[in-house]
Amino acid sequence: MTETAIPEPTPEQAALFARVRRMMLIAGLTTALAIAAVLIAIGYRLFRNSDSAPAADTTAMLPKGARILSTAVAGDRLVVTVELGGTTEILTYDAKTLKPAGRLKFATEP
Incomplete structure (x- = not known):
């Protein structure tokens, strides 16, 4: 019983496995980047400061008879x-x- 339960992959199979791993890594990184971009956009909209200060008491003058x-x-x-x-x-x-x-x-x- 010198046979192994899982035979060694052939060079073509090894190249295919490496290519699939590379493609999965690229897909995973792209997904992580997209999720990060969405979270950054949400955080920006929630926490951005308004450029204008709240309005103080203001009196608008109308012309006489308006x-x-x-x-x-x-x-x-x-x-x-x-x-x-x-x-x-x-x-x-x-x-x-x-x-x-x-x-x-x-x-x-x-």
Whole structure:
């Protein structure tokens, strides 16, 4: 009983085993890199600091005779609809800093 239970692989089989091991190593490293990239992206989004400081108490001055018709929040914008002298304006502000972001005026044709 000098026979071994598992015969030695032939050179072709050994080359195939080495190639399969190399491919498995590449696939494993690629998977680990992808998982690390996803975790880094999640961590970045969770822990990134906001560039702007929280807004302090702010008083917006309206022209004399202006009347606020409505307010709303749209995404990261604060939208204020104002009536002034028969015309309607929509004012938008950044919700975090309360800085003006835009102004839309409506007027009737003459």
